[in-house]
Amino acid sequence: MEKKKIIFVCTGNTCRSPMAAAILKNLLNNSEYREQIEVASAGLVVFGRQSATPQAMQAMREMDLDISDHVSTQLTKKMIQEADLILTMTQGHKQQVLTLEPKAEGKIYSLLEFSLEEQSEKIFDISDPFGASIEVYKKTAQQIKTAIESAFPKIIKKFFG
Template identity: 30%
Template sequence: MIKVLFVCLGNICRSPMAEAVFRNHVKNVGLSDRIVVDSAGTGDWHVGHTPHEGTRKILDQYGIDYSGMFARQVSTEDFNDFKYIIAMDDMNVTNLTPLFPTDHQAEVKKLLEFVPKHAGGDVPDPYYTGNFEEVYEMVDEGCVNLLKYIREQQGL
């Protein structure tokens, strides 16, 4: 089983959007039995909350399921449980770094490393900008390319 974890600050906007979008792409190519998808936040402010209203609205607009999703905080164990940990921005990577166990198995990358026109930049936080459509477009393209990368790496 290949496990992918998306990480943002509070786990209510970007990372749950990426989780839902990526899960949808995985389902569409028939790999739901091979790839498990989750999301978490580096902070604990929203633990137990559903995705942000703006995230829910954009996912509804595109017909993407997010049922059963609740915010959680990333843990040290995630670095051994997940093969791929995908952060939304540099601050998330910085916040994750102290949690890295010395022998962790995870491949930690930023989502926009998979979006050539953004060349590894940061996914802006729509919690502050309100631009959920722009974030959705970045997340969707990143997820398509991430899935392609994982399929090539894993021979799927």
């Protein structure tokens, strides 16, 4: 069976999406699905090859996760086409991905939109901690972790019935 591919998308691929990918990979590593799902992250506006921000690395270290080997990746149309599920950090990111590849409709959601049980009128974005304090990064990391833990059963159900 071919691996399912999930891509997390944010702006620069140095904070939110690498943290999200690390959190989901960790959940998968502790599950029976670790060999069946591939997790990646990418950004919509990536400038060269950059590592995760020091604050993102620290926030992940405090969750016993290591993203020190992360290198930012520009999202491409091919990546969108090959993905089975795309989870963005904001509704704006989702719209930008759909502009790049309109056929992604149906497999792209903002992370909070996908993880929330009830679709409220207001779908909240995970705001960008770039340039903020370590405390803001830790809050963002926790928000992402909570959303992914909530989304995990839905991801499994979506892929494996």
